[in-house]
Amino acid sequence: QVQLVESGGGLVQPGRSLRLSCAASGFTFSRSTMHWVRQAPGKGLEWVALTSYDGTNTHYADSVKGRLTISRDNSKNTLYLQMNSLRPEDTAIYYCARDRGMGGYYFDYWGQGTLAIVSS
Amino acid sequence: DIQMTQSPSSVSASVGDRVTITCRASQGITTWLAWYQQKPGKAPKFLIYAASSLQSGVPSRFSGRGSGTDFTLIISSLQPEDFATYYCQQAGSFPPTFGQGTKLEIK
Numbered sequence: 001q002v003q004l005v006e007s008g009g010g011l012v013q014p015g016r017s018l019r020l021s022c023a024a025s026g027f028t029f030s031r032s033t034m035h036w037v038r039q040a041p042g043k044g045l046e047w048v049a050l051t052s053y054d055g056t057n058t059h060y061a062d063s064v065k066g067r068l069t070i071s072r073d074n075s076k077n078t079l080y081l082q083m084n085s086l087r088p089e090d091t092a093i094y095y096c097a098r099d100r101g102m103g104g105y106y107f108d109y110w111g112q113g114t115l116a117i118v119s120s
Numbered sequence: 121d122i123q124m125t126q127s128p129s130s131v132s133a134s135v136g137d138r139v140t141i142t143c144r145a146s147q148g149i150t151t152w153l154a155w156y157q158q159k160p161g162k163a164p165k166f167l168i169y170a171a172s173s174l175q176s177g178v179p180s181r182f183s184g185r186g187s188g189t190d191f192t193l194i195i196s197s198l199q200p201e202d203f204a205t206y207y208c209q210q211a212g213s214f215p216p217t218f219g220q221g222t223k224l225e226i227k
């Protein structure tokens with residue numbers, strides 16, 4: 001069965017960095033476009049970034065462009081989100097999600113999420 | 121970016137009721153629309169894609185309709201496990217965007 005397990009969240013000061021990971025299993029990771037989606041406490045869902053199956057194409061929400069970087073290691077079945085120059089408004093649960101892969105941006109499987117808190 | 125607006129923001133209903141949630145896109149998206157269910161402390165669950173196609177394993181009491189700018193999620197006979205927050209999401213235009221959510225509560 002498809003499983004996505006995020007890790008790496010925690011409390012970090014504004015301006016500092018954090019790296020999130022998402023370990024994938026139960027499907028052919030190297031053939032799947034992958035996404036990060038976040039949810040601020042008590043708020044709705046916000047798409048953050050995507051990477052193509054091979055990592056050659058990446059795209060970002062304007063709110064994170066230049067500060068967050070999505071990457072993947074297909075040899076380790078792992079997705080990453082490098083978060084630099086963090087701001088309090090980046091505080092959120094970060095979910096990795098698999099793209100359904102048949103056109104459009106559909107998120108058919110999600111991890112349980114990892115919480116990043118940006119605060120002094 | 122395409123804005124997605126859901127109504128109502130919250131709704132109270134009883135087990136066995138029929139519930140309709142509406143989602144409106146700020147511009148036409150044909151049928152590039154998904155619905156997700158989220159329970160407290162849990163990740164969203166993928167319910168419907170292409171506006172009306174049920175994801176495998178989702179109960180048939182869930183259905184979706186619409187095209188262009190106006191869409192609906194219908195739960196035909198509410199079950200206790202259906203009380204959750206529901207989100208629509210447009211899937212056809214970059215960046216993908218979500219509605220603000222509709223909280224379905226027990227009356």
